[in-house]
Amino acid sequence: MDLPFMVTTMTRRGLLTPGQPIRIASQLNALRRWGWSLAGELRQAAARDPGRTAVVDEHGTELTYQELLDRAERMARSLRTAHGVQAGERIGVLCRNHHGLIETIVAATLLGVDAVLVNTGLSAAQLATVAEEQRLRVLVHDDEFTERVLGLPAELPRLDERAREEMVAGALPGELQPPERDGRIIVLTSGTTGTPKGARRPTPNGFGPLVSIIDRIPLHTRDRVMIAAPIFHTWGFAALQVCFALRATIVLHRRFDPAATLAALVAHRCDALFAVxxxxxxxxxxxxxxxxxxxxxVAVSGSALPGGLATRFMDVYGDVLYNLYGSTEVSWASIAGPAELRAAPTTAGRPPRGTLLRILDAEGRQVPDGQVGRIFVGNEMLFEGYTTGASRESRDGLLDTGDLGRLTPDGLLFVDGRADDMIVSGGENVFPSEVENLLAQLPQVREAAVIGVPDPEYGQRLAAFLALHAGETLDPEAVREYVRHYLARFAVPRDVVFVKYLPRNATGKVLARELRRYYG
Structure with a gap:
């Protein structure tokens, strides 16, 4: 990424504004010594804006950047002295969005310890598997998960909210030095098909990744930002990194509630919202x-935007919606802004500066515009592999996203779905997402999911699962006729199933395996 572009973008977003020389010097020194880990980003923010509010959560806790750093340092010292946690080891963090989660992750990176961000939706059995596979030294958890962690090995220390506060309050004095190795953040893949895998996130090596995002999504220094997306997810964690870099005030709620979220956005005068x-x-x-x-x-990521949602939302809240397409493995691939979403509500947008995106066929050749192929991405923040030692297929430095998509002649990306979601019905390739987007536009439909199921005659067929708004009704044949009117015959769902709600994981993704249980 060229220097003039970086300087211009950082100036536009307020990162190069004048300040007290001694604070600017301390800020730069923090980055020089601690790098771009979460610990380094928090240190630079505390050096430049120590009295600025860093975090506000729903229970009234309000911490400045200096207070947040002090608490994280005390937690780090207690992890080392009370539990013997050393650089290179791993701790698990099973927490919802609140200041304690942030303190724990920062404490780990201060010590050069890897923090495994545990999905709050995991079952007790999945949690036990994760604890074993990731070789956790300590598990830090919220009180609500106490029963879920009871089955873990007795030798694994488990720290609930009271224990965390005691560790912060009772920390021995001492100064922390930069660790010999960076503490990695390990994000668990969404786990929609079983036990999730741990993906090692890289540490940024400069301003480049931040500039790539804020060039396309207009966030500014000292914004007030609500992070509703779970921080244990790649998108929520990315929001935290961006907020630290911008010295933003972060507003957090443990659970998402739409009415409470809207009230908080007004009460805290939020400039931005990160959500799924x-x-x-x-x-x-x-x-x-x-x-x-x-x-x-309003920046969203983590799953596809249902058809028509983008324009309906912007009709109410203004042209403020930004949709980032990416994954745990590739970080980001493309960003769609309001103008692009107005013109094409289901587009994934265009790659930001510094990102390469190619659509390749099965042999690795680039396909013509408009033709569906595999999406490969290259940028500064490709993951470092799974903790099992496995990785993803790469070609010429670009990583396979696992998705299928196509590019228009003017460079807009459209994602057709997961490569393993595409079905072959009667010899025809069918993409369930195309049918989902169409069904989501029916006024009676609250949410829709379409999956492939076995069929003795055609090999596979489509099944549509629809959750309707309260008081609404639909006839299955009317649904099929609606699809038949807009799409090809082979895209018409043979089965139309009405459900109260769609099963989703903690990051909002539909659990297709739960829907397939309807078929035994």
């Missing part, structure tokens, strides 16, 4: 407050 698409969908199901949130940015 299903949260935006839920916001549209409650009456908007008055006065309405004065949002400048």
């Amino acid at each position: 698409p299903v949260m935006v969908q839920r916001l549209m199901e409650v009456a908007p407050p008055w006065p309405r949130p004065q949002l400048k940015v």
Whole structure:
């Protein structure tokens, strides 16, 4: 990434504004000594803006950047002295969005310890598998998960919320030095098909990754940002990194509730919201407050935007929606801004500066515009492999996303779905996402999912699962006729199943395996 572009972008977003020379010097020194780990980003923010509010959570806790750093350092010292945690080891973090989660992750990176961000939706059996596979030395968890962790080995220390506070309060004095190795963040893949794998996230090596994002998503220094997306997920964690870099004030709630979220956005005068698409969908199901949130940015990622949702949301809250397409493994691939979503509500946008995106066929050859192929991505933040030692297929430095998609002649990306979601029905390739997007536009439909199921005659067929708005009804044949009107014959779902809600994991992704249970 060229220097003039970086300087221009950082100036536009307020990162190069004048300040007290001694604080700027301390800020740069923090980055020089601690690098771009989460610990380094928090240290630079505390050096430049020590009295600025860093975190506000729903229980009234409000911490400045200096206070947050002090608490994280005390936690780090206690992890080392009380539990013997050393650089290179791993701790598990099973927490919802609150200041304790942030303190624990920062404490780990201060010590050069890897933090495994555990999905709060894992079952007790999945949690036990993760604890064993990741070789956890300590598990830090919220009180609500106490029963779920009871079955873990007795020799694994488990620290609940009271224990964490005691560790912060009772930490021995001492100064922390930069560790010999960076503490890695290990994000668990979404686990929609079974026990999730641990993916090692790289540490940024400069301003490049930040600039790539804030060039396309107009966040500014000292914004007030609500992170509704779970921080244990790649998108929520990325939001935390961006907020630290921008010295933003972060607003957190442990659980997402649409009415409470809207109230918090107004009460805290938030400039931005980080969410997953299903949260935006839920916001549209409650009456908007008055006065309405004065949002400048609503940034979503983690799953596809249902058809028509983007324009409906912007009709109410303004042209503030930004959709980032990416994954745990490739970080980001493309970003769609409001103008692109207005023109094409299901587009994934265009790659930001510094990102390469190619659509390749099965032999690795680039396909023509408009033709569906495998999406490969290259950028500064490709993951470092799974903790099992496995990785993903790469070609010429570009990593396979596992998705299928196509590019328009003017460079817009459209994602057709997971490569393993595509079905062959009667010899025809069918993409369930195309049918999902169409069904989501029916006014009676609250949410829709379409999957492939076995069929004795055609090999596979489509099954549509629809959750309707309260008081609404639909006839299965009317649904099929609606699809038949807009799409090819082979895209018409043979089965139409009405459900109260779609099963989702903690990051909002539909659990297809749960839907397949309807078929035994």
